[in-house]
Amino acid sequence: MQTSKLRPVLQAVSVFNNARYVTSVNNVMPNVTESIQPLKSWDEIPGPSKLPIISSLHHFLPMGSFYKIDGYELLDKLYKTYGPITRLPGLFGSPDIVILYDAESIAYVLRSENLTPKRPGFQSLEHYRKEYKKKYGKETHEITGLVTDHDEKWKTLRSTVNPVLLQPKTAKLYSNILDDVANDMIKRMRLIRDENNMLKGDLGTEMNLWALESIGVVALGDRLNCFDPNLPADSPVRKLIQIVHDFFAVADKLDFKPSLWRIFPTKSYKRAMKLYEDQENLNKYFIQKATEVLKTKRVDKESENEKGILEKLLEINEHYAYLMASDLLFAGVDTAANTVIPTLYLLAKNPEKQNKLREEILSGSEKRPYLKACIKEAMRIMPVVSGNLRQTSKEYNILGYHIPKHSMLTFANQHVSMMECHYPRPNEYIPERWIADKEDPLYHGNAHPFAFMPFGFGTRSCIGRRIAELEMETFVARVVENFQIDWFGEPLKQHQSALNYAKGPFNFTFKDV
Ligand code: HEM
Secondary structure, X not given: OXXXXXXXXHHHHHHHOOHHHOEEOOOOOHHHHOOOOOOXXXXXXXXXXXXXXXXXXXXXXXXXXXXXXXXXXXXHHHHHHHOOEEEEOOOOOOOOEEEEOOHHHHHHHHHHOOOOOEOOOOHHHHHHHHHHHHHOXXXXXXXXXXXXXXXXXXXXXXXXXXXXXXXXHXXXXXXXXXXXXXXXXXXXXXXXXXOOOOEOOOHHHHHHHHHHHHHHHHHHOOOOOOOOOOOOOOOHHHHHHHHHHHHHHHHHHHHHOOOOOXXXXXXXXXXXXXXXXXXXXXXXXXXXXXXXXXXXXXXXXXXXXXXXXXXXXXXXXXXXXXXHHHHHHHHOOHHHHHHHHHHHHHHHHOHHHHHHHHHHHHOOOOOOHHHHHHHHHHHHHOOOOOOEEEEOOOOEEEOOXXXXXXXXXXXXXXXXXXXXXXXXXXXXXXXXXXXXXXXXXXXXXXXXXXXXXXXXXXXXXXXXXXXXXXXXXXXXXXXXXXXXXXXOOOOOEEXXXXXXXXXXXXXXXXXXX
16 A cells, blocks of 8 residues: 555645534534634634725725635635635625635534535525515415525425435436437537537537436426527527526626625616516426326326326425426536536546547446546536535534634635645546545545535535436537547636636537547
8 A cells, every 4th residue: 555655645634634623512522623722703713804884895896905806716815815714704784704625624514514404595596486476476385495495494395305306216217318318419519510520609508408408308307409400589498598597697696796686676686586587487388388298198107117207296296396397497507517518628638538438438338437437527626516505503613713603604615626635636637536446545535525525415415416417427428429529729717606617718629439
């Protein structure tokens, strides 16, 4: 065993794993968690200073140290300036956020919050579903959706839909149809290639079409036909494509950037409310259509195992079936598309890895560990979700600081998974680390178990994980089987908003193999 090579890595991990400073005030965990120094207060947590009224705004204005910096760069600068726990003062009435870059502290909070974890995020959508609709006399329900509910309401919905969505055999049910979607997308890519083997349209839009068509078969049980070149501009499918696209953009403006919408109805707020309403109506249209089709098919069904997600949920609770189909249609599109683009990019930039993957695919083996490893490694380096959030339900002592109940904690997952102490040679695309054995210094098990969490953690983790993995593996395999992927010019960049979006120009070429 190459212990000498591992030692620096393990030493570095232990610096971050300083568990003595991590305690939950309500939980007594003597041996490992007792702080040896008096706790410092919330206000003493390092971070940009605050001024009366404008809070920390001056840091983001010209001459300020964070002017024109956001996304990964901002979190990186905060980490380098203030360390593994940083407090970012809230703007325009929004609360301060504490950012954690320490895997052990993150683990402690996530484990302690794991019964009914609260993940605030899409607050404008929550406002639409819970308050706006009531105000305008529209029909409302106690339970509004996985993304927007919390506590007992969330638990009721999640525990009902978990058995339907998380069973491995449910995801398997869709493998053939998802493969049909992937093959149709390959045909479309051939059709829209120019003489230089580049796609004529925008690759980001194309990947969104693939992702929507894929999630459509899961959420609605049938093909949406997003690839139809003759779709009229005002067709419901085109509208759905547009709405899914605009959805995260408005949510980003209202929920993830400083915004005054909570104080008065801004232009973006009005736009968002209209968009959420349109989305709701369109979802109703598609779900109703899918339900009618299912009714005609049901007599042919021989066994329970053949029933799809929508069908099973409709039998349990019609309202829940509608909520889930809506949430899948919005949570499953941009996420999958913006994971596949970086994966193809990293394979293009690492031709030897691409060839190795092609060999595995062409071998026809049913098990494809290298394919899984290639996608996982892309999610480590260029994740679509850069971090996660919890609102604490209790007090904590973290890294020597007191964290009061109801605080907003952000976990800088993207940073943690790029730390040398967890993943040696962190900037290199090395899918092998995910399949290496224990003796190998690259072995992924040497990392802190909370250093890589692309789908979140625990009871609130991504309910679409199995579906997303199946979709992405099916499509990436078909692309690599059919095309030699190359990239030229400047590296691919990501633009961080509510999600990390791959940003054009997309300098891919797809040559037939
Ligand atoms: C690469 C693709 C995807 C990634 C990286 C991803 C990541 C995540 C993450 C990080 C969370 C938050 C988990 C937490 O708070 O611990 C989440 C939640 C969620 N995801 Fe995904 N996701 C992906 C694809 C999908 C797909 C395809 C669907 C739909 C089929 C989906 C549906 C959801 C839903 C409904 C939630 C909210 C769960 C809850 O609060 O109970 N996601 N996802």
